[in-house]
Amino acid sequence: MLKQFDIRRWSLAKREAAAGYFFVSPWLIGFVLLTLGPMLASLYFSFTDYNIIEQPSWVGLDNYAQLFQDPLFWQSIKVTLQFSALALPLGLLTGFALALLLNQAIPGVRIWRTIYFLPSVLSGVAVTLLWILIFNPKIGIINQLLALVGIDGPGWLSDPYWSVPALVIISLWGIGQTMIIYLAGLQGIPTDLYDASKVDGANAWQRFWSVTLPMMTPVLLYNLVLGLIASFSYFTQAYIASSSISGGELGGPVRSTLFYNLYLYQNAFRYFEMGYASAMAWVLLVIVLLLTLLIFRSSSAWVYYEGELRGRT
Amino acid sequence: MATKTKTEAPTPAVLKTGWRANLKYYELTIKTLTTFILAAGSFVVIIPLIYLVSSSLKDRAQLRQEPLNPLPIAQVMVRLNNKNEALYNVTIDGQARQMALVKKAPGGKGIFADPAAPDVTYELLIADQTPVRRLEVHWENYPEAMTVVPFDRYAINTLLVTFTGMAGMLFSCSLVAYGFSRFRARWLGPLFIVLLSTVMLPRQVTLIPIYVLFQRIGWVDTLLPLIVPQFFANAYDVFLLRQFFMTVPLELDEAAKIDGASPFQTFLHVMLPQARPALVTVGIFHFLYAWNDFYEPLIFLHSRENWTMAVGLQTFNALYASNTHLVMAASVVMIIPPILLFFFSQRIFTQGVVITGVKG
Numbered sequence: 001m002l003k004q005f006d007i008r009r010w011s012l013a014k015r016e017a018a019a020g021y022f023f024v025s026p027w028l029i030g031f032v033l034l035t036l037g038p039m040l041a042s043l044y045f046s047f048t049d050y051n052i053i054e055q056p057s058w059v060g061l062d063n064y065a066q067l068f069q070d071p072l073f074w075q076s077i078k079v080t081l082q083f084s085a086l087a088l089p090l091g092l093l094t095g096f097a098l099a100l101l102l103n104q105a106i107p108g109v110r111i112w113r114t115i116y117f118l119p120s121v122l123s124g125v126a127v128t129l130l131w132i133l134i135f136n137p138k139i140g141i142i143n144q145l146l147a148l149v150g151i152d153g154p155g156w157l158s159d160p161y162w163s164v165p166a167l168v169i170i171s172l173w174g175i176g177q178t179m180i181i182y183l184a185g186l187q188g189i190p191t192d193l194y195d196a197s198k199v200d201g202a203n204a205w206q207r208f209w210s211v212t213l214p215m216m217t218p219v220l221l222y223n224l225v226l227g228l229i230a231s232f233s234y235f236t237q238a239y240i241a242s243s244s245i246s247g248g249e250l251g252g253p254v255r256s257t258l259f260y261n262l263y264l265y266q267n268a269f270r271y272f273e274m275g276y277a278s279a280m281a282w283v284l285l286v287i288v289l290l291l292t293l294l295i296f297r298s299s300s301a302w303v304y305y306e307g308e309l310r311g312r313t
Numbered sequence: 314m315a316t317k318t319k320t321e322a323p324t325p326a327v328l329k330t331g332w333r334a335n336l337k338y339y340e341l342t343i344k345t346l347t348t349f350i351l352a353a354g355s356f357v358v359i360i361p362l363i364y365l366v367s368s369s370l371k372d373r374a375q376l377r378q379e380p381l382n383p384l385p386i387a388q389v390m391v392r393l394n395n396k397n398e399a400l401y402n403v404t405i406d407g408q409a410r411q412m413a414l415v416k417k418a419p420g421g422k423g424i425f426a427d428p429a430a431p432d433v434t435y436e437l438l439i440a441d442q443t444p445v446r447r448l449e450v451h452w453e454n455y456p457e458a459m460t461v462v463p464f465d466r467y468a469i470n471t472l473l474v475t476f477t478g479m480a481g482m483l484f485s486c487s488l489v490a491y492g493f494s495r496f497r498a499r500w501l502g503p504l505f506i507v508l509l510s511t512v513m514l515p516r517q518v519t520l521i522p523i524y525v526l527f528q529r530i531g532w533v534d535t536l537l538p539l540i541v542p543q544f545f546a547n548a549y550d551v552f553l554l555r556q557f558f559m560t561v562p563l564e565l566d567e568a569a570k571i572d573g574a575s576p577f578q579t580f581l582h583v584m585l586p587q588a589r590p591a592l593v594t595v596g597i598f599h600f601l602y603a604w605n606d607f608y609e610p611l612i613f614l615h616s617r618e619n620w621t622m623a624v625g626l627q628t629f630n631a632l633y634a635s636n637t638h639l640v641m642a643a644s645v646v647m648i649i650p651p652i653l654l655f656f657f658s659q660r661i662f663t664q665g666v667v668i669t670g671v672k673g
Contacts, residue, residue, distance in 0.1 A: 013497075016496050016497060016498065017496065017497070017498030017499070017501075019492075019496055019576040020492050020493075020495075020496025020497070020498040020501050021492070021498060021500075021501075022492070022576075023488050023489060023491050023492025023493075023495075023496065023576070023580070024488075024489050024492035024493060024501065024504060025492075026485040026488055026489055026544065026545050026546050027485065027489040027508060027545060027546035027551060028504070029545060030485075030542065030544075030545020030546055031507070031508070031511070031545075033545070034519065034523060034542055034545060035511055035514070035519055037522070038518075038519035038520075038521075038522035038523050038526070039514075039518055039519055039522075041521075041522035041525070042518055042519065042521050042522050045521060045522065052525060052528065098354070101347050101350060101351055102351070104343070104344060104347045105344075106344045106347050106348050106351075107348075108348075110659075112351045112355065114655075114656075114659055115355045115358055115359065116354070116355065116358055117655075117662065118358065118362075118652070118655065119358060119361075119362075121601055121651045121652070121654075121655045121662070122605070122648045122651055122652070123604065123605040123607075123622075123623060123626075123644075123647050123648055123651065124605055124607055124623075125605070125607050125623045125626050125627050125644075125647070126365075126626060126644035126645075126647045126648050127648075129626065129627075129630050129640055129641070129644050130361060130364070130365045130641070130644060131361070132630075133364075133368060133637055133641065134361060134364065138377075139376060139377050141360075141364055141381065144381050145381070173357075173358070173361065180662075204343075229513075229515070232515065233515060233516065233517070235607075235608050236607045236608060239607075239611075239627075240607075240627050240630070243627075243631065244627075244630050244631055244634060261517065264517055265612075268520075268521055268524075269524075269612055274521050274525070277521055278521050280517075281515070281517040281518045281520070281521065282518065284515050284517055284518070285514070285515060285518050288513065288515055289513075292513070
């Protein structure tokens, strides 16, 4: 009766498969319980009115309809895109420029790399608290320095016009991780390409434009996509900055830092509008998929993959 | 990663000497310029950290008076006629003396008196005199910051979450990575694709039902929601470990198998010792992630005695906003472990981040 459970009678292939499934079972169980199940549940919640205490009640597409008419929802998208529009190009430029500099054979390059990478290992909470002091309009170091050259600095995090740029500056300070990824990309470029272009008489500038940049576009693209997705999950800095600057108003001042994820958090864990927040989460998933698709589609025009050319020639 | 092989470019012999000399000069200029830019930029990186440490050693008044002075400096006061008066270096009739400012007079002037002979007073322009100041380091900020809130409690919670979570992550991820790297079965390939695609999934999509689940079983406001999920592996670390396991020669497994070891024994005694560097790498990155994470502790932990340092620090700031110096001291304490870890394992960081770059 128990014949099919007697391992000794199994074929080798079957035993191997069983062992394989046994090893991956922690992830498989976790995937079903903590990913797939919750995904389906949040999809269901998004069609309900749910406050955790009472049973969810079906409301159809109401949450989504309400979402698209919610000015705060649009504000949160606007803030997130404003941040991305500033932080991503600036991060790409400074990160890439730093990687280029740190890829030179100069003495002490390891020390420089260490210094530039350091801020990205530090706690987001501690870093944000430090920058809140740095940006303090009266006693902060930035406005003190600006005053030395006769500029009356803005209120930074407490000024709705400057709050997002201030958060961008904080994010640029932690550019180390992006920089290291670019650096690895640069080091992955085969040196024979440079040698060949040198033989052809290309100067440093031409080598940069026709070897380095085309070879780096996949890495730049990768970071761009990740950066865009990350900005929709941006949370800690905005939460801490807004809640300690404008007296506890999340996303303040005047909702200028109401990031998408902050508004989602507010709906889910402050107002316990779990259905509404779930709808936001699913809209986020669709946004992430669309953005990724869009960038990958449009990338064929400007991204160069080494393999492609080999295929053509 | 390609190893650098320098191949000399064949250059026309005629051009050689002049061209070479020029190139050398050119390269030297580039290198000097690079070093200069990097040095200038590193100030921008380092100054906020110096500012953090110096602010943590000042008192409230120093923080407001001397934001541009990295040293915690204070005005020296002297006791004169039962009052504390500021001490100045003054010059009277070409003679340098130290005098206390007793009273301000109109026209930017002040009445100064020698503490040794307070009866004789002088009226001098305050702007012309330099106040006597000395270093006044407020080390006591640290013990104070650690005791006004139960920081030891936060530290214990953070360590618990970090290390038990790390143990769970290392155990489950290495098991799963071994499964995906060493066995053939019909569904393992498709399952691996599913695993990789979960990287794209925003955390928010699963967070609300997970919260509801943990609330139902009474885990909300305990450390369990931060620890237990780590025992079910995650895509980043499984992927990294699997990539490493693939490079371990299969012969080792086979030799163990011939010796009669079960797959689990092979995993435990052959693969794990081999995979030490990869395990250290993912372990370090997990440490940073768990130590610094704010989002999930904020959501799952409600009462003060359960907070981790990240949540405790943010709340500390909200409650003691006027004690910026104490908040800065607590922040320094929080960033010391990652900095130490960073300096002891730099190489792992600058290499490992490329592979695990997306985490956190």
